[in-house]
Amino acid sequence: MIQVTRKTSISLCMIVRNEEKNIKKCLSSVRALVDEIVVVDTGSSDNTKEIAREFGAKIFSAAWEGDFAKARNISLEKATKDWILVLDADELISPKDHKKIVEFLSQTDAVGVALITRNYTPDSRAAGWKSVEGDEYAESQGWVGWYENFKIRLFRNNPKVKFSGKVHESVRDSLKSLGKIVALNVPVHHYGYFDKQSMASKGKVYEKLGAEKLNESNDWRACYELGRQCLHNGEVERALELFARATELNPNDFKSWFMLGSAYLLSNANDALDKAIEALNASLKINPNYNATYTNIGIAYAKQGKTKRAIEFFKKSISLNNKDANAYKNLGICYQSIGERGKAREAFERALELNPSLKGKIKLD
Template sequence: MPVSLSLAMIVKNEAQVLGRILSQVKHLCDELVIVDTGSTDGTQALAESFGARVFCFEWIDDFAAARNHAFSHCSSDWILWLDADDLINESHQQKLLDLKHSGLNAEIDAVICSYQIAFDGQGECLISMPRERLLRRAAGGSWQFPIHEAFVLPDEARVLNRLDIAVEHHKPAQYVERSSDRNLKMLMRLIEQGDQSPRNWYYYGKELRQHNRPEEAIEAFQQHLRLNQTEPISQYQALHLAMLCCMELHRYPEALSLGYQAIQINGSRAEALLNLGIIHYRHQDFNIAIPLLNAATTCQKPDAGLIVEEDYSWKPYHYLSLCYEGLGQPANAIEAALKAYPDIPDKQVIRENIICFAGKLK
């Protein structure tokens, strides 16, 4: 039996994109709840034209507060949250509709879906992360953290993983710089006020790295690690991101140290294994690189944290092929290159490498 479903969304000056997502989910939802934080471009009228109930909320530099306000106006059994610049393609709309009709009940409190946040020129996903996407209203929980907010469920919550359902985030180009600067300024203000939240220091490091400030980012990640004693996922990701910053600065011994610390925390993820292998490959330590890269090829895509798709597909095989070529093992190099070929965007590179490797076969 189908449950009722509310859409909850917070917006500000989203007239350029709002109609796209509302047209995609209107048939899925029994009510559309839009909280506007100060639009001046006709966003409210556009939302109302789709039958949405629009509520105003004074912006207080707190995304969690705005989202909680939106949730407070929802009356359905379940709540689907989205951003105005998200989209859901037809096949995933159908999966959500099927889930609504037969997969949601009082035995489940939340549904985790894939959130795809970066794409290549052909529209293929480059980066994704699991996110709580559908939430049972009666189960409780709330949005927390003013920036990079997250929905915190009760400890006993029962969660259904449906990573086969994806929401795509397509931010218009002119929005990217605006939101990026906003996020960095919000986090800087919190840090300057003496904030000691491990989560905020982690995201502060990410924003600094995105703003090409790797040395400051490393310091922020190190502060996160000093403060975070209980969350291995963010410990791993902070170590790996600090490792990437050190690679960008050509501080390879420090990068290696951070990478090996990361795989001590979690050796079942591909990212640190891959980049350790890349560093050793660049230093022609092929016999050290190959076991690390082979280990990366065996890693299954995780159900938590940020996921760079290439780390779990073609990239470890590509560097394996280069390592085998460096050891004078062209047959192994060709075998690894062929495994990279189906997923690598630039197939010409692999074709040229295979021709080169084949020329060295006895």
């Protein structure tokens, strides 16, 4: 274990319910990093609390009121250290990153720190998906790949800092007035998307809370979040309405345009492909470096029979992310459709190298 001289202290704050399968691994991963563990349990009927006690956690019970922010704020009130780290039970931080985190917190003048969340999933259609091939972290071994996003995970312990939002809760709004928020290139390893049964049961709950949040706030981010949840739940038309509304409320968010275009790819409307390309191009104008946008434009052109144009976009996507199995798979399909069997085989083989779970979905000539 790497030892570091501490100039600051950290409280881990968690909310949990029936997490006996996950919480031990989570707490083991940060035991040497944090100085205090605060766990707010919202009604576990398994051994979650008993396992947390083994790690010396301070455990508090709170009735679940259908509000993630409210539950998380209870945990913040119980924290006593300089900084707060927020994790869920199905997340880990590699011990190899402990020193980096402690040294950074000891030197920074920021009030909040965003870390990279690696969402592990075998579904290489996920936007920004990357294969685990060649990855340096032991925590990724045995998995297939991930897509990532930044979340504020660390922030100074200040009574003015509060979570807001019944779902997809964040401290962003309360931190803005207190100082700067910076990013640190350290991943949080998230494994929850492999539990399909759990994700399915949570999906409708998140949608209900997301709708309540939107009714209360009516802002673009709430539209975007609810749109993503509706799309995940298979409600394409409702998702389209929400993403369109998000782009109206904030025309400068590239991901809202990206999700609008991506949802059109799943729509049965006659002009859906043209609208998909239009929205995705709007996303590119804001952020030309997001490889998944090029992949989805390529898919739209391929569906329109514009194969050579589609190939150009798949190649561009791969130039930005050469670990995207979905881009290689679609490139292979295009080459196959125009009789370029050698190039198709090469693309398919690379897709299978990056994501072996595609075996059976790809036919090699």
